[in-house]
Amino acid sequence: MSGRPDHSNLASDNHQINPREPLLRVEQLSVRFAGVRALSEVSFAVWPGELFAVIGPNGAGKTSLFNVLSRVYQPEAGRVTFAGQDLLRLKPYQVARAGIARTFQNMGQFPTMTVLEYLLLGRHTRMHSGILRAGLFIGPTRREEWENRAYCLHILDLLNLKEVRDRPLGSLPYGLQKRADLARALAMEPQLLLLDEPVAGMSLEETEEIAAIILEIKEQLGLTQILVEHDMALVMGLADRVLVLDFGRVIAEGRPEEVQANPAVIKAYLGEESEQLPAPADDLPAVSEN
Amino acid sequence: MIATREPGPSRLRQELPREAEPPRLLGSLARWLWLGVGVLALLLFFSLASDDWFTIVNYCLIAAIATLALNLLSGYTGQISLGLAFFMGLGGYTAALLGGNPPAGPLDPWGLGLPVFIWLPAAGLVAALVGALIGPSALRLRGFYLGIVTLALVFIGNYLFRNLTFITGGPQGRNFPVPAFGGFSLDQQNSILGIALTSGQQYFLLILVVLLLSALFVYNLSRSRVGRAMRAVRDHEVGAAIMGVNLFEVKMGAFVLSSFLAGVAGALYVSYARYVIPDYWSLSLSIQFVAAIIIGGIADVWGSILGAAFVFALPQVIDYFSLLPPSTGGGGLSSGDLNALLYGLLIIVFLLFEPGGVIGLVRRLRPGGPRPQKLGTGASAGAAVKEGSESIEVVDLQQRLPGPGEERGSGGTGAS
Numbered sequence: 001m002s003g004r005p006d007h008s009n010l011a012s013d014n015h016q017i018n019p020r021e022p023l024l025r026v027e028q029l030s031v032r033f034a035g036v037r038a039l040s041e042v043s044f045a046v047w048p049g050e051l052f053a054v055i056g057p058n059g060a061g062k063t064s065l066f067n068v069l070s071r072v073y074q075p076e077a078g079r080v081t082f083a084g085q086d087l088l089r090l091k092p093y094q095v096a097r098a099g100i101a102r103t104f105q106n107m108g109q110f111p112t113m114t115v116l117e118y119l120l121l122g123r124h125t126r127m128h129s130g131i132l133r134a135g136l137f138i139g140p141t142r143r144e145e146w147e148n149r150a151y152c153l154h155i156l157d158l159l160n161l162k163e164v165r166d167r168p169l170g171s172l173p174y175g176l177q178k179r180a181d182l183a184r185a186l187a188m189e190p191q192l193l194l195l196d197e198p199v200a201g202m203s204l205e206e207t208e209e210i211a212a213i214i215l216e217i218k219e220q221l222g223l224t225q226i227l228v229e230h231d232m233a234l235v236m237g238l239a240d241r242v243l244v245l246d247f248g249r250v251i252a253e254g255r256p257e258e259v260q261a262n263p264a265v266i267k268a269y270l271g272e273e274s275e276q277l278p279a280p281a282d283d284l285p286a287v288s289e290n
Numbered sequence: 291m292i293a294t295r296e297p298g299p300s301r302l303r304q305e306l307p308r309e310a311e312p313p314r315l316l317g318s319l320a321r322w323l324w325l326g327v328g329v330l331a332l333l334l335f336f337s338l339a340s341d342d343w344f345t346i347v348n349y350c351l352i353a354a355i356a357t358l359a360l361n362l363l364s365g366y367t368g369q370i371s372l373g374l375a376f377f378m379g380l381g382g383y384t385a386a387l388l389g390g391n392p393p394a395g396p397l398d399p400w401g402l403g404l405p406v407f408i409w410l411p412a413a414g415l416v417a418a419l420v421g422a423l424i425g426p427s428a429l430r431l432r433g434f435y436l437g438i439v440t441l442a443l444v445f446i447g448n449y450l451f452r453n454l455t456f457i458t459g460g461p462q463g464r465n466f467p468v469p470a471f472g473g474f475s476l477d478q479q480n481s482i483l484g485i486a487l488t489s490g491q492q493y494f495l496l497i498l499v500v501l502l503l504s505a506l507f508v509y510n511l512s513r514s515r516v517g518r519a520m521r522a523v524r525d526h527e528v529g530a531a532i533m534g535v536n537l538f539e540v541k542m543g544a545f546v547l548s549s550f551l552a553g554v555a556g557a558l559y560v561s562y563a564r565y566v567i568p569d570y571w572s573l574s575l576s577i578q579f580v581a582a583i584i585i586g587g588i589a590d591v592w593g594s595i596l597g598a599a600f601v602f603a604l605p606q607v608i609d610y611f612s613l614l615p616p617s618t619g620g621g622g623l624s625s626g627d628l629n630a631l632l633y634g635l636l637i638i639v640f641l642l643f644e645p646g647g648v649i650g651l652v653r654r655l656r657p658g659g660p661r662p663q664k665l666g667t668g669a670s671a672g673a674a675v676k677e678g679s680e681s682i683e684v685v686d687l688q689q690r691l692p693g694p695g696e697e698r699g700s701g702g703t704g705a706s
Contacts, residue, residue, distance in 0.1 A: 096534030
């Protein structure tokens with residue numbers, strides 16, 4: 001990467017991906033906190049271009065899984081291979097450089113940053129100015145700043161956020177904050193996008209918009225995505241494959257309709273009351289659990 | 291919509307969209323006007339002020355450089371430091387050693403007699419070097435712990451400054467010679483381009499140039515990749531790391547640059563006072579700078595300068611104008627008491643009512659719209675109302691990324 005945004009394709013690193021190898025392979029992953037097993041021997045693989053969903057009741061280990069992928073948690077055992085390299089040997093900040101972008105479950109981390117600044121922060125690994133060059137702000141630094149601002153504005157345009165580009169994140173409605181976060185993750189030009197409950201706390205209308213964006217990321221950009229979400233309707237309607245966790249274990253994996261029919265999943269999700277899971281909806285999204 | 295093809299990189303290089311242009315330093319009429327007003331004010335001050343005023347303002351400008359140094363580290367990057375006085379002292383003694391007179395007596399220990407354009411940058415570099423050595427261990431700590439470690443630096447420094455007599459002259463201090471540029475030294479009248487300048491005016495010019503360069507550097511940094519990374523580290527360390535920010539690199543950068551600026555400020559201070567004792571570099575000096583960034587404005591260049599003015603010049607101005615005696619034996623209010631009262635009051639008022647500091651107040655009152663509120667001012671930053679639903683969700687600012695066992699950001703943003 002020369003630091004110049006490659007506008008020909010938003011997910012610019014896709015050419016490096018070998019379509020016959022999984023982009024991400026998780027093998028026998030276990031995470032434990034003070035005796036509590038957050039994840040037990042979880043294995044799965046995500047293929048290039050796939051929209052892979054991870055679902056499960058509260059406390060099933062979904063967020064723990066993401067935290068391992070972000071290198072925030074150190075697993076007790078297991079292997080994670082991303083695009084051919086051992087992910088567990090990277091430091092947290094190197095994960096972003098390797099091509100994994102993650103959205104946040106809750107917003108509010110950076111309330112004073114404007115939306116545009118936030119996207120530019122997302123481009124941190126794609127820019128190169130160090131302290132001395134930045135402090136002088138001459139030629140190349142200014143150029144780099146300009147080019148990356150142009151790139152970010154492009155993404156803001158795509159996600160209909162251009163009007164709020166100079167508003168501080170903290171002053172925006174929650175739904176817009178989450179959308180700005182998604183825009184920031186896209187600005188990182190990742191190979192793999194981790195979506196941590198992208199519609200949690202959103203209105204139906206907002207959920208619909210995000211669902212449309214996720215679909216477009218998949219269909220138009222071919223970007224590989226892993227989606228952790230409570231909203232069953234959203235997951236069942238969008239995902240290519242679904243992994244179901246319960247108490248840190250994989251209880252099912254497969255296509256949405258297979259998973260929905262799986263008795264273990266129905267039991268884990270609905271307990272003893274054997275209601276029907278929301279049907280895979282064409283008119284997304286049907287129900288918002290939150 | 292996402293599939294929209296963009297022009298390729300080569301075409302982009304020729305014509306970047308105007309709307310994406312980074313704001314220029316003097317990009318608007320208003321800024322040019324402010325520049326004009328500023329230059330005019332400086333010219334008026336320069337030609338009308340008495341020597342007393344130059345003394346007050348020169349010290350204040352030196353303090354502003356050090357305030358910038360602290361704001362860079364604590365305000366922008368969120369790393370609490372009480373060690374500023376230590377790094378200023380390092381700079382001060384480096385300058386004294388390099389620029390000092392050859393040994394002549396107890397008040398003139400070892401000195402190399404080098405000119406100002408050597409000792410001034412050298413003072414910064416030595417302080418930066420020491421910062422670079424201390425940083426890797428100190429910056430493992432966060433929040434209060436980092437504060438305590440940097441506090442210890444002040445005491446270690448004080449011990450060293452008292453005992454390295456061959457450099458520092460010990461507790462009674464050492465002289466610092468008048469800086470000289472080739473033919474003329476700054477303690478006497480000189481004429482530059484036919485204008486006769488007093489000593490105070492010459493110092494003023496020297497200090498002003500250094501301050502402007504420092505301020506410009508910090509401002510540029512703040513609006514660039516590095517500045518954004520610093521603010522991200524301050525606001526949420528884990529979040530910053532997830533976006534690819536190398537926390538250590540950013541913190542070290544801020545620490546080293548902050549030490550550099552503090553060293554330069556210390557050298558200027560010593561050179562202007564023309565004397566240096568270990569007691570200059572005390573904890574209370576460090577704390578005054580903390581007060582300056584709180585009163586002036588966290589993470590703001592103008593805030594640093596205003597803060598320095600409030601903390602370091604206002605007391606002198608009050609002394610100057612006050613009809614009260616400088617100090618009273620018993621009862622009665624002295625101007626010193628008045629200063630202490632005002633100073634404490636100011637900090638409380640700003641912490642409670644205007645966490646953005648003086649500059650936050652100025653920006654809010656300025657026509658052109660309200661500025662973003664600083665953190666800690668309450669609900670606006672974190673509360674979100676989930677519309678179309680009976681439940682109102684409040685996003686707790688403290689409730690951040692993952693749960694147990696993860697490292698947390700220092701959390702103490704903005705108003706801390």
